Amino acid sequence: VNDFQFHHRSQLRVRYADTDKMGVVYNGNYLTYFEVGRTELLRAMGIPYAEMEKSGYLLPVLEAGIVYKAPALYDDLLSIETTFTMERGILLRLSYRIIRDNSLIAEGFTKHSFISADTRRPVRPPKFFIDTLQQLPALGNSAV
């Protein structure tokens, strides 16, 4: 599953609560926007994250990075383009591009690996997850 790649695009509306006194989206809130992209990508892949947690698996963030290109503003309708790849069979890498109209607002990534909800120790990706990857078309979907 190492060459597996999946793309998804979702949208969100910037809330007043997301902004700060600079009049733009607060820097930390982009990680919440990344979460929205990741959640909707997993749902589109057929493995909603909520169900993964119910099956006893968590996907904590190990590392994150963001490059801020242009400010997002209140009430902006943003597109989040999310790409998922597997690394070394155990590491999930998500990369994100946040777009308004045709301009890039921010891009970044998060890395995750599975842990057991019970023991909180690292575990290999669950079988249903690997099976799903193998059944999906290998290089992206039509959403992007």
Place this chain on the structure above:
Amino acid sequence: VNDFQFHHRSQLRVRYADTDKMGVVYNGNYLTYFEVGRTELLRAMGIPYAEMEKSGYLLPVLEAGIVYKAPALYDDLLSIETTFTMERGILLRLSYRIIRDNSLIAEGFTKHSFISADTRRPVRPPKFFIDTLQQLPALGNSAV
């Protein structure tokens, strides 16, 4: 324990993340400030909320109200005056006043009752909680 009352004052610094594009603290964040006041009051009473949860008790918010008097601004050093009272032996009522220098920024309240962390059903206040109330001076402390 029905006439029990306890006061506490704590302080916090307004963060950039707390503000919105109006240049003031976002209305929803006052409930987080109330949380800080409540947490520090419980710690001052000798029953830190973190330990209550470890003992299997949760204190969810049942109701909340806020009146906004004047905007709090970035980097303000705010005082939170919190008063705790018991109602009908089962309901915890916290009231809050948020102060900057000598002016009132906001005031409000939250109501809580105990639930079991396991069953998520209402339970009576635990014995260690009642015992603590009975050992504390009945009408406030010196912090205010």
Place this chain on the structure above:
Amino acid sequence: VNDFQFHHRSQLRVRYADTDKMGVVYNGNYLTYFEVGRTELLRAMGIPYAEMEKSGYLLPVLEAGIVYKAPALYDDLLSIETTFTMERGILLRLSYRIIRDNSLIAEGFTKHSFISADTRRPVRPPKFFIDTLQQLPALGNSAV
């Protein structure tokens, strides 16, 4: 415009960021959900809040109240039913019901009045706002 009333229903998905260690939506985040309901209601009325601010008017929250009925959970798809009424020609009252499937999660209200973006002093509702109310059907819309 005192008997004016307008209803709107919008939806949102609970984010992981919205939850707390109790496993439910943090109490303060309902005020952000109310904001979403209010924003989408104003957009449906033809006066997006973003445009109001560009015209020099702000609508800060003067007062808010929430009654929590049942916990909202991660990934829940919530409906926000928002009702707008004018009081005494100057006060905007928004009331909210947050629904999951057919059960009530929370209900509450916020009160607002116009201030000038420049002076930050109270002002009467702007003409375009009153005109819009008078052109809309007096008792609600088909969205609810």
Place this chain on the structure above:
Amino acid sequence: VNDFQFHHRSQLRVRYADTDKMGVVYNGNYLTYFEVGRTELLRAMGIPYAEMEKSGYLLPVLEAGIVYKAPALYDDLLSIETTFTMERGILLRLSYRIIRDNSLIAEGFTKHSFISADTRRPVRPPKFFIDTLQQLPALGNSAV
């Protein structure tokens, strides 16, 4: 001022609002903790960020990165060790280590450069900022 370096340590208490349903601090909130470290470092340097904004200068985040080492938990008392360096005379680089007791919770960085509050265009660091750097001891302070 290129070899200028300044260290500062501040503390904060993890709030319930900061946690998520995994029972740990939500990944995006570390950027708010970084903000606290940065704000208190600038205050210790004698140039509070609030005053910089009043002088017409903003310091938006251009880039950020975080490595999550161990979860921070509700009510943890965290230390934030912040190091400030100038790069190429125009870029501010802040690096952060978040510590609980003696264990590393997370580390990361943010990059910033000055913009004018009016024009929102990049500007050189203001004179009072450069002057302050030149008057401070060149390699750190006693706080760490």
